[in-house]
Amino acid sequence: MAFLQITDLCAYYGKAQALHEVSLNVEQGEIIAIVGANGAGKSTLLDSVIGLTKTTGDITLEGTSIVAMNSSQIVRRGVGYATERFNLFPYMSVRDNLMVGAYTARDDVQKNLDMVHKLFPRLQEREHQETSTQSGGERQMVSLGRALMTSPRLLLVDEPTIGLAPKVCLEIADVLRRLRDEFGTTIVITEQNANFAMTLAERLYVLENGSIKAEGTVDELRDDPRLSEAYFGL
Numbered sequence: 672m673a674f675l676q677i678t679d680l681c682a683y684y685g686k687a688q689a690l691h692e693v694s695l696n697v698e699q700g701e702i703i704a705i706v707g708a709n710g711a712g713k714s715t716l717l718d719s720v721i722g723l724t725k726t727t728g729d730i731t732l733e734g735t736s737i738v739a740m741n742s743s744q745i746v747r748r749g750v751g752y753a754t755e756r757f758n759l760f761p762y763m764s765v766r767d768n769l770m771v772g773a774y775t776a777r778d779d780v781q782k783n784l785d786m787v788h789k790l791f792p793r794l795q796e797r798e799h800q801e802t803s804t805q806s807g808g809e810r811q812m813v814s815l816g817r818a819l820m821t822s823p824r825l826l827l828v829d830e831p832t833i834g835l836a837p838k839v840c841l842e843i844a845d846v847l848r849r850l851r852d853e854f855g856t857t858i859v860i861t862e863q864n865a866n867f868a869m870t871l872a873e874r875l876y877v878l879e880n881g882s883i884k885a886e887g888t889v890d891e892l893r894d895d896p897r898l899s900e901a902y903f904g905l
Contacts, residue, residue, distance in 0.1 A: 672734050674699035674857050675720070675825060680728035682712075682719045682881075689715040691882045692728070697825075702851055702858045704872035706865045706898075712881040713861035714755060717827045720859075721745055721752045732825065746775050751823030753814045755830035755861075761803035765794050768802055768813050772820030779822050786854070787816040790846045808839035815846065826850065828860040832867050840864075844871050865898060 673696035682690035690712050697703050705713050718724050722742040730738050737745050746752075751772075759768050769787060773780045788795040791812045797805070802813055811831060818826060828847070832840040844867065850856040862868040868875060869889045877885040877898055885897040892898055 673697060674701075674733060675859070676729075676731045677716075677720070678729045678731075680716075680719060680726060680730065682715050682724045682726045684715075684724070689724070689881050690719065690726075691880075693878075693881070693883055695876050695883065695886070697857060697859055699857050700851060700855055701874070702847065702860070702872045703874045703876065704868035705859065705861045705876045705878055706863070706868050707861075707878035709863060711878045713878055714829050715881070716878070717752065717754075717829050717859070717861060720827060721750060743775065746821050746823075749822065749824035750827065751818035751821045751825070752827045753811075753818040753829065753831070755833055759802045759810060759813055759817075762801055764799050764801060765805075765813055766798040769794070769816050769820050772817035776820065776822040780820070783820045783822060787819050790819075790849060791816055808835050808842070811835060811839070811843065815843070819850075823856065825857045825859070828858065830861055830863065832862065832864050840867055847871060869893065 675697040677693060677695050680690055680693040681688060693716060705716060707713055715724060719726050720730055722740055722745050726738060729736055732748060737748065769784065773783065776783060793809065794812055794816055802810055831843050847858055851858060860872065872889065874888055875886065875892050876883055885892060885895055
């Protein structure tokens with residue numbers, strides 16, 4: 672049984688349907704990427720896993736359905752979410768923003784903080800800096816760090832490279848690999864940058880207009896015309 676299993680998932684914003692019978696699976700300790708153009712439904716898919724949308728279908732984590740749970744319950748079951756929108760408190764310090772993520776894992780605060788500082792030494796150096804004064808790359812690090820403060824076994828990362836310089840993208844990729852290799856974290860990322868996704872993920876799902884258009888390993892999809900179709904309509 673897959674670590675995360677999504678089956679025939681439909682998601683709605685009011686009467687508007689954003690996802691159409693999406694099915695995918697993620698094995699424990701794996702990094703997968705959901706790629707697609709802006710508006711394909713990538714963020715909606717992650718929002719649905721964390722319990723932020725109205726859905727039909729099923730989502731199971733280690734064999735247990737989580738669709739009837741609220742977001743707090745899902746986080747307590749080991750799901751962390753680093754959103755593309757950051758959702759940081761701009762006039763709070765880096766440290767205080769990280770601490771916001773610790774409310775569901777209070778027994779592990781120091782252990783998790785040490786891990787975040789190990790992965791992102793810059794956040795320790797600037798722990799008293801307000802996030803409103805940070806670069807986009809640093810805010811992305813805070814967003815990832817805050818998600819890690821929840822002690823996640825499954826980490827959802829929405830658009831980790833959007834608007835970031837190539838050097839920062841490489842830093843983010845290195846951290847995500849370390850999370851998998853050193854801490855055993857299972858990771859799902861969404862990406863518009865298919866090239867970045869292919870350097871990081873083991874398998875890809877191509878999402879277009881709320882539906883899965885293609886899936887497979889990086890090698891299987893590298894030259895697949897469906898990837899170009901999903902992005903450019905070619």
